[in-house]
Amino acid sequence: MKRIRFWGTRGSLPVALTAEAVREKLITALRGASGRTFATERDLDDYVRGLEWHVAGTYGGHSSCVELETGDPHYILCDLGSGVRPFGQSVLARHGAASPQTYHIFMSHVHWDHIMGFPFFTPAYMPGNRIHIYGGHAVLEEALRRQQAPPFFPVDSSALRADIEFVRLYPGTRYSLAGMDVTLKRQQHSGDSYGYRFEANGRTVVYSTDSEHRLDDPQEIDNFVEFFRDADVVIFDAMYSLAEAISVKADWGHSSNIVGVDLCQRAAARHLCMFHHEPASNDETIDRVLADTRRYEEITRTGAPLNVTAAYDGMEIDL
Amino acid sequence: MQYSSRRFADVVVAAPAGRIDHANADEFSRALAPELDDRENRGALLLDFAGVDYISSVGLRALMVAAKRLRADQRRIAIAALQPIVREILQISRFDLILDVFPSVRDALAQLSMPALAAYDVADKRGPP
Numbered sequence: 541m542k543r544i545r546f547w548g549t550r551g552s553l554p555v556a557l558t559a560e561a562v563r564e565k566l567i568t569a570l571r572g573a574s575g576r577t578f579a580t581e582r583d584l585d586d587y588v589r590g591l592e593w594h595v596a597g598t599y600g601g602h603s604s605c606v607e608l609e610t611g612d613p614h615y616i617l618c619d620l621g622s623g624v625r626p627f628g629q630s631v632l633a634r635h636g637a638a639s640p641q642t643y644h645i646f647m648s649h650v651h652w653d654h655i656m657g658f659p660f661f662t663p664a665y666m667p668g669n670r671i672h673i674y675g676g677h678a679v680l681e682e683a684l685r686r687q688q689a690p691p692f693f694p695v696d697s698s699a700l701r702a703d704i705e706f707v708r709l710y711p712g713t714r715y716s717l718a719g720m721d722v723t724l725k726r727q728q729h730s731g732d733s734y735g736y737r738f739e740a741n742g743r744t745v746v747y748s749t750d751s752e753h754r755l756d757d758p759q760e761i762d763n764f765v766e767f768f769r770d771a772d773v774v775i776f777d778a779m780y781s782l783a784e785a786i787s788v789k790a791d792w793g794h795s796s797n798i799v800g801v802d803l804c805q806r807a808a809a810r811h812l813c814m815f816h817h818e819p820a821s822n823d824e825t826i827d828r829v830l831a832d833t834r835r836y837e838e839i840t841r842t843g844a845p846l847n848v849t850a851a852y853d854g855m856e857i858d859l
Numbered sequence: 860m861q862y863s864s865r866r867f868a869d870v871v872v873a874a875p876a877g878r879i880d881h882a883n884a885d886e887f888s889r890a891l892a893p894e895l896d897d898r899e900n901r902g903a904l905l906l907d908f909a910g911v912d913y914i915s916s917v918g919l920r921a922l923m924v925a926a927k928r929l930r931a932d933q934r935r936i937a938i939a940a941l942q943p944i945v946r947e948i949l950q951i952s953r954f955d956l957i958l959d960v961f962p963s964v965r966d967a968l969a970q971l972s973m974p975a976l977a978a979y980d981v982a983d984k985r986g987p988p
Contacts, residue, residue, distance in 0.1 A: 755916060755917050755920040756920065756924075758881065758885075758917075761881065761917070781952060781953035782916055782919060782952040782953065782954070783919075783923075783952055783953035783954050783956060783957050784953065786919075786920055786923050787923060787927075787957060796916075796952070797951075798916045798919075798951065798952045799916045802881075802915055802916045802917075806881070832950075832951040833951070835947065835951065836947075836948065836951045836952075839944050839947060839948070840913070840915070840948070
């Protein structure tokens with residue numbers, strides 16, 4: 541495992557930056573630049589790099605899609621949210637349309653935000669491409685084909701000319717897939733979701749999204765600690781605050797930044813990457829949650845430091 | 860974790876001490892259970908956290924369960940005398956938005972019940988039992 545690249549990080553529904561939000565970013569940046577001079581492009585670049593992320597950047601708005609790079613020539617993805625559209629375009633730009641590729645796609649579940657990008661995944665329409673879609677749900681193929689059936693979408697799934705294979709996986713089995721050791725874990729979410737633990741080249745990445753953690757079930761908490769054990773990166777559903785996740789949004793199937801830190805600290809994981817951001821949260825809110833979470837990690841730390849980040853569309857983590 | 864409780868008029872002041880985490884959150888819940896199950900008592904539960912130096916997500920859940928139970932019985936719950944670290948944990952987890960937080964036990968009693976405050980002041984002058 542060499543790298544993680546995020547193509548979609550938003551939960552539940554894609555969102556877009558509004559004109560008002562861009563205006564606020566510009567005003568904040570210009571106010572901060574007042575009285576300063578920028579003699580070179582480098583000066584400008586340094587100034588922009590020094591701004592907070594919610595001013596100089598954005599977390600983005602595509603729904604779940606994460607790429608794992610192992611160094612092998614095939615492509616590995618987790619989920620087919622709207623982020624798979626720019627992923628597909630980037631592959632085509634890199635190789636051209638005439639060069640068939642192989643894709644291995646691991647599905648957490650088939651809720652709409654995790655499959656909605658597939659009809660816009662151009663490589664799926666191109667003969668010669670091979671697409672292996674893995675998941676724990678029996679309805680995987682049905683869900684992907686049904687969303688392209690009339691009247692939901694103008695292009696039926698019969699137009700998909702790639703060689704597409706659906707493979708059902710089961711928790712409790714260690715699979716050797718796409719050059720990785722893969723195990724999955726059933727998670728609490730409406731209709732179930734599955735988390736994945738990927739191990740390759742001495743590196744471990746856990747993808748655990750759309751997962752509510754029952755804090756009244758110590759055995760299940762321990763099971764997650766073992767699932768996250770010694771992971772280099774845990775990509776974690778941190779959609780809500782803890783107070784929301786166990787009160788007004790209990791049983792909504794999502795977790796919190798606090799539980800993410802607690803589980804990763806107990807598991808001696810090295811990096812918690814908060815994921816599946818609440819669509820109602822703007823960049824400033826996510827920045828504040830990130831700062832809070834880093835502080836929580838600091839004041840509760842008993843062992844080695846846990847690196848805490850918030851995923852954004854386009855973010856890369858080198859392993 | 861240690862735990863003690865005292866009654867001042869219609870308010871029970873529960874005072875856990877030490878860490879409340881995955882290792883002893885159940886113990887904390889069991890300690891609180893008699894206060895939650897006491898249907899005769901219509902008064903408030905005040906958690907004196909002066910002795911609590913850490914609370915994890917599992918411990919916070921125990922607080923949430925207690926709050927839900929008491930509110931279902933139209934009883935109040937409040938928390939007082941937080942150590943700085945615990946205050947930060949409540950802020951970061953947003954629990955400070957769903958629990959009434961007070962700087963001291965006396966401040967909390969002044970809001971919860973005047974008879975309880977009077978009883979507390981008498982006991983305070985008399986010293987510990």
